[in-house]
Amino acid sequence: MRTDSALQRPPSATNASAPARIELRGAAKRFAAHGAEIQALSAIDLSVQPHEFVALVGPSGCGKSTVLNLVAGLLNPSEGAVLYSGKPVAGLNRSVGYMTQKDTVLPWRTAESNVGIALELKCRRVTAQARKDRVARMIDLVGLNGFEKHFPAELSGGMRKRVALARTLIYEPETLLMDEPFGALDAQLKLLMQDQLQTLTQMARMTVLFVTHDLAEAIALADRVVVFSPRPGRIRTVRTVDLPRPRDIFNVRFSTAFARLHEELWNELKDGIALGTNV
Amino acid sequence: MTRKTWRPVGGRGLLAWQAVVLLLLFAAWELAARYWDPTWTSSPLRVVERLIDLLKGDLYRHLAVTFGEIAAGVLIGGFLGSITGLWLGASRFLGVLLRPMVVTLYNVPLVTLAPLFIVWFGFGMESKVVLVAISAFFVVFFNAFSGAQKVDQDLLQNLHLMGANRLETFVRVVVPASMAWIVAGLKIALPYALVAATTGEMLAARDGLGSLLAKAAARFDMTGVYSVLLILMLVGMSIANAAVRVENYLLRWRRANG
Numbered sequence: 001m002r003t004d005s006a007l008q009r010p011p012s013a014t015n016a017s018a019p020a021r022i023e024l025r026g027a028a029k030r031f032a033a034h035g036a037e038i039q040a041l042s043a044i045d046l047s048v049q050p051h052e053f054v055a056l057v058g059p060s061g062c063g064k065s066t067v068l069n070l071v072a073g074l075l076n077p078s079e080g081a082v083l084y085s086g087k088p089v090a091g092l093n094r095s096v097g098y099m100t101q102k103d104t105v106l107p108w109r110t111a112e113s114n115v116g117i118a119l120e121l122k123c124r125r126v127t128a129q130a131r132k133d134r135v136a137r138m139i140d141l142v143g144l145n146g147f148e149k150h151f152p153a154e155l156s157g158g159m160r161k162r163v164a165l166a167r168t169l170i171y172e173p174e175t176l177l178m179d180e181p182f183g184a185l186d187a188q189l190k191l192l193m194q195d196q197l198q199t200l201t202q203m204a205r206m207t208v209l210f211v212t213h214d215l216a217e218a219i220a221l222a223d224r225v226v227v228f229s230p231r232p233g234r235i236r237t238v239r240t241v242d243l244p245r246p247r248d249i250f251n252v253r254f255s256t257a258f259a260r261l262h263e264e265l266w267n268e269l270k271d272g273i274a275l276g277t278n279v
Numbered sequence: 280m281t282r283k284t285w286r287p288v289g290g291r292g293l294l295a296w297q298a299v300v301l302l303l304l305f306a307a308w309e310l311a312a313r314y315w316d317p318t319w320t321s322s323p324l325r326v327v328e329r330l331i332d333l334l335k336g337d338l339y340r341h342l343a344v345t346f347g348e349i350a351a352g353v354l355i356g357g358f359l360g361s362i363t364g365l366w367l368g369a370s371r372f373l374g375v376l377l378r379p380m381v382v383t384l385y386n387v388p389l390v391t392l393a394p395l396f397i398v399w400f401g402f403g404m405e406s407k408v409v410l411v412a413i414s415a416f417f418v419v420f421f422n423a424f425s426g427a428q429k430v431d432q433d434l435l436q437n438l439h440l441m442g443a444n445r446l447e448t449f450v451r452v453v454v455p456a457s458m459a460w461i462v463a464g465l466k467i468a469l470p471y472a473l474v475a476a477t478t479g480e481m482l483a484a485r486d487g488l489g490s491l492l493a494k495a496a497a498r499f500d501m502t503g504v505y506s507v508l509l510i511l512m513l514v515g516m517s518i519a520n521a522a523v524r525v526e527n528y529l530l531r532w533r534r535a536n537g
Contacts, residue, residue: 072440094442104437108455110530117451123442151532169443 019086020047021175021207022071026080029066035090039232041066043080046226046235053201053208055218056226057269063233064211065101069179071209072098094123097173099181105152105163112139112148114163118171138166141196158185165193169200173209182217194221195249202246215269218245219261220252227268237268314392321502324501329506344487345514348404348476352411352469360416361461364423369430378424385417390478397483407479407487414475415468422464426457462529466522473515488514 028043041063048054056064069075070082082089084096102108105114116135119126126134139148142162152160161184168176177264181191181197197223202210212218217240227237243257252258299336312322367374367381393410418438431451438448480489488507495503 074436090437092439094440096440098437100433100437102433104431104433106434106452106455108458117438120451121441121443121447123444153532199494272312 015077018050019083021050021052021085021267022046022048022209023083023086024067024070024077025083027070027077027082029063029070031080041070042232042234044233046237048207048209050207051205053196053221053223054226055210055212055222055224056210056228056232056235056263057215057218058228059230059269060213062228063229063231064228065179066233068179068209068211071175072096072177073252074099095173095176096175097171099164099168099179101181101183102181103157103164105167109151110151111144111151111155111159111163112136114152115139115166115170117167117230124171128176134170135167137269138170141200142166142167144191158189161185162193162209169204172204173206175209176201177209180213181210181213183212183214187200190217191250197221198245198247198249203264215262215265216253219258219265220247220249225261225265227265236271237265239265318499319501326505326509329502330509333506333510340488341491342489342510342514344404344491345473345476345480346485348407348411348479348487349469349472349518351404352408352467352476353415353472355408356412356415357419357461357465357468359412360419361423361457362418362465363416364461365427365449365453365457368427368457370426370447374424374428381417381420389414389475392481393479397479397480402483402485404487407476409485410475410479411472414471415465418468418471419461419464422460422467423457426460427453429460430456440461459530462526466519466526469518469522470515473511473518475513477527 022128026042026043026045028039029041031038031040044052044055044067046067056067058064068076069083070077071089071093073091082092089131097151106117109117111136111145116131118124119131119134127219139145143167144159144162144166144217147155147159152163155163161181165181182193185193194217210218210221215225222241225239225241227239228234229236239261241261243252243255243261253262289384308320309323312320314324317325363381367377385495388408392413393406396406396409400409434452434456435448438452443451477489480487480512481493484490488511492507492511495501495507
């Protein structure tokens with residue numbers, strides 16, 4: 001695909017008949033555990049358009065991560081179908097970049113070597129020089145200057161998260177799946193990372209499916225927020241966030257429009273949590 | 280009974296005491312040899328004299344032969360052991376299919392194979408290299424196998440999602456993730472390699488420390504036997520020392536832990 005500096009993706013003409021980037025049709029997931037069957041995700045319908053940023057929020061254990069695993073092809077739906085660009089997901093979905101909740105930075109590689117690993121693979125190999133340039137730019141973007149030669153064990157948790165983010169963004173996957181990527185970061189750094197994520201995903205016109213339990217983060221970043229109810233997860237509300245882009249991540253949360261959205265969605269989320277504790 | 284607490288000892292004081300103990304032991308040996316017949320016990324001074332003779336003579340050739348056999352054998356056996364171990368460990372089916380066969384082969388005592396290899400490969404270094412390689416193969420195989428089985432599946436999946444093929448995930452995740460296990464295996468393999476090489480040399484060889492030892496023993500030359508044993512001890516120590524250095528280099532990314 002793209003081999004050099006092109007972070008920009010040409011805007012495709014919005015075509016009403018084009019298939020959704022991601023589509024879940026009555027997709028449900030059950031797990032067998034200790035002889036019992038656990039419903040992780042009730043049959044849900046959800047579609048994400050190309051270049052759209054969709055945030056999934058909900059209490060823990062509501063199946064948000066299961067949705068990401070289904071889209072990545074790490075899991076198969078027990079019922080229904082999961083489509084990617086109109087085709088059923090079969091096996092690993094190589095069109096997505098997946099930043100899991102778990103730290104999957106390779107401990108034996110330095111920060112810069114971790115960031116560049118995707119560009120070493122045969123499917124998108126670039127010259128050593130091009131890789132070096134892009135890695136340097138990415139390191140700069142996530143603010144890891146001075147830590148290029150450090151091994152993950154020498155980095156803080158927040159820095160490792162940034163390495164993981166840079167490693168996923170560097171190859172500009174068509175779709176980005178993120179599972180609470182900034183959960184472990186302090187408030188200040190979280191805002192910085194959200195800002196960088198907005199810039200990068202807008203520039204590269206990526207489709208993003210973003211799991212979080214931070215409602216403010218979801219509203220600040222997403223075009224649409226999907227609120228999940230507790231287990232068995234089902235979609236409670238889908239709300240379009242009509243805040244104009246580019247958003248000022250640092251101040252957007254003080255606007256009245258943001259406050260209204262936050263209150264509205266918080267009530268949905270709160271009811272869900274209360275419901276969950278009763279069950 | 281009276282002392283309840285042990286103070287930690289170390290540093291120069293400890294080293295000095297160890298030197299004293301060693302000197303006393305050597306002195307006792309020397310005195311015993313002067314008091315009784317030194318034919319069977321030899322004596323430290325005789326050993327020192329012999330060591331000097333050996334150093335002036337062809338010790339280097341024997342050292343080179345033994346070291347060469349160990350180096351070549353460990354490299355060949357370690358490489359094959361790593362590759363097969365990682366391969367079988369990373370593939371569930373192959374592991375279940377072939378590991379029991381490797382375990383069965385491992386049950387043959389290695390020394391008993393020495394005559395066979397001497398018949399096949401002759402009196403030269405080759406038969407000893409094969410012996411060393413086989414002993415290294417098994418130790419490294421089992422370690423690499425465990426290492427490959429314990430590779431974090433999330434790391435593999437992540438690289439697969441990036442578009443890596445099986446060879447790429449093998450080279451970039453399975454091998455480095457198992458490196459600690461392989462290096463640990465090599466460290467265990469080295470002393471065994473010395474055993475394998477010298478055993479082979481004692482049975483049939485013209486050169487090498489083992490043949491030197493066997494020839495001395497055949498002549499009831501106890502001074503010669505002790506001298507070679509002392510050299511073998513030093514060889515073993517230097518090999519272990521080198522192994523630690525190699526380990527520290529290969530696994531330098533782990534040093535930050537702690």
